[in-house]
Amino acid sequence: MNFQNVDIKKIKEIREHTLSCAPLIHCITNPISINDCANTVLLTGAKPIMAEHPDEVAGITAIAGALAVNLGNITDARMKSIIIASQAAADKGIPVIIDMVGITCSTLRLNYAHNYLERFRPSIIKGNLAEIKALCNEAFECIGIDAVGDEDVTDSDCSIVCSLAAARHCVVMATGKTDIISDGINVWLIKNGSPKLPLITGTGCMLNVLTASFLPSAAPSDAAVTACIMLGVCGEIAERTAGSLLGSYHIALLDSLSSVTDSDLAQSARVIRSTAR
Ligand SMILES: Nc1ncnc2c1ncn2[C@@H]1O[C@H](COP(=O)(O)OP(=O)(O)O)[C@@H](O)[C@H]1O
Numbered sequence: 001m002n003f004q005n006v007d008i009k010k011i012k013e014i015r016e017h018t019l020s021c022a023p024l025i026h027c028i029t030n031p032i033s034i035n036d037c038a039n040t041v042l043l044t045g046a047k048p049i050m051a052e053h054p055d056e057v058a059g060i061t062a063i064a065g066a067l068a069v070n071l072g073n074i075t076d077a078r079m080k081s082i083i084i085a086s087q088a089a090a091d092k093g094i095p096v097i098i099d100m101v102g103i104t105c106s107t108l109r110l111n112y113a114h115n116y117l118e119r120f121r122p123s124i125i126k127g128n129l130a131e132i133k134a135l136c137n138e139a140f141e142c143i144g145i146d147a148v149g150d151e152d153v154t155d156s157d158c159s160i161v162c163s164l165a166a167a168r169h170c171v172v173m174a175t176g177k178t179d180i181i182s183d184g185i186n187v188w189l190i191k192n193g194s195p196k197l198p199l200i201t202g203t204g205c206m207l208n209v210l211t212a213s214f215l216p217s218a219a220p221s222d223a224a225v226t227a228c229i230m231l232g233v234c235g236e237i238a239e240r241t242a243g244s245l246l247g248s249y250h251i252a253l254l255d256s257l258s259s260v261t262d263s264d265l266a267q268s269a270r271v272i273r274s275t276a277r
């Protein structure tokens with residue numbers, strides 16, 4: 001398989017711009033992984049705020065550089081605050097990423113996701129491949145919030161992701177062993193990562209806020225590609241440093257995210273890009 005050279009100059013610029021501008025990233029996310037999410041934003045140089053009271057989110061989103069929302073462990077308060085914050089983001093042209101956690105196993109969340117997309121146009125729709133397929137009314141395999149199966153992605157998977165991106169005029173990220181990203185025209189396959197990443201809860205949520213951290217500094221597709229490469233390469237580095245212990249792997253992942261260099265990313269990125277239409 002031939003991997004393309006990544007545009008490391010672009011990745012370097014996005015990371016440096018994030019570090020120097022320190023944008024505020026408003027995250028409305030589940031409590032399971034909220035601490036890892038706040039730390040993930042911080043280690044890019046951006047500043048996290050995890051506010052979710054419906055009466056305060058409009059004002060907080062309005063001063064943020066990006067909004068990251070997540071349907072995991074959804075509550076009444078977060079269902080309301082995601083709508084209010086997304087309206088504030090739309091009014092001010094602030095980029096939004098939405099992580100469709102659990103729409104595979106909850107009709108409440110699936111209906112909410114459909115209604116949300118009728119009302120708002122996020123910069124990025126994100127989920128694991130099963131969640132993206134559920135959104136597209138396609139057959140999927142999952143156990144609760146986790147996609148199952150270790151097969152490689154198919155052309156049909158790429159078409160589903162690309163069609164959703166084209167239909168919703170946004171970027172779509174479908175994660176798994178291979179991450180698929182599309183803007184409706186181009187498709188990027190990111191083949192970095194480690195089988196240990198899905199064994200730590202919240203790594204998908206971390207990818208959501210990592211991508212959001214780059215949104216004030218980059219086009220949505222560049223933010224998505226940069227974040228997937230970075231989490232994937234850091235997952236590989238952590239596997240090498242932590243051995244087989246998953247608790248150590250969790251910490252090693254944060255360590256590698258805080259120390260990975262542009263040249264590590266350039267050397268290890270495994271990206272295939274194609275144009276679908
Ligand atoms: N089998 C795997 N091998 C390598 N990396 C993986 C694997 N499964 C998931 N990942 C990576 O783990 C991160 C979280 O993805 P995923 O587990 O699909 O999300 P979620 O937690 O939302 O279900 C992504 O960076 C993805 O590339």
Ligand SMILES: Cc1ncsc1CCOP(=O)(O)O
Nearest residue numbers: 032072073201202203204205
């Ligand atoms: C276990 C769990 N339950 C509801 S949200 C959540 C965390 C999901 O995290 P991720 O999808 O990023 O692994």
Ligand SMILES: [Mg+2]
Nearest residue numbers: 198202203204
């Ligand atoms: Mg997960």
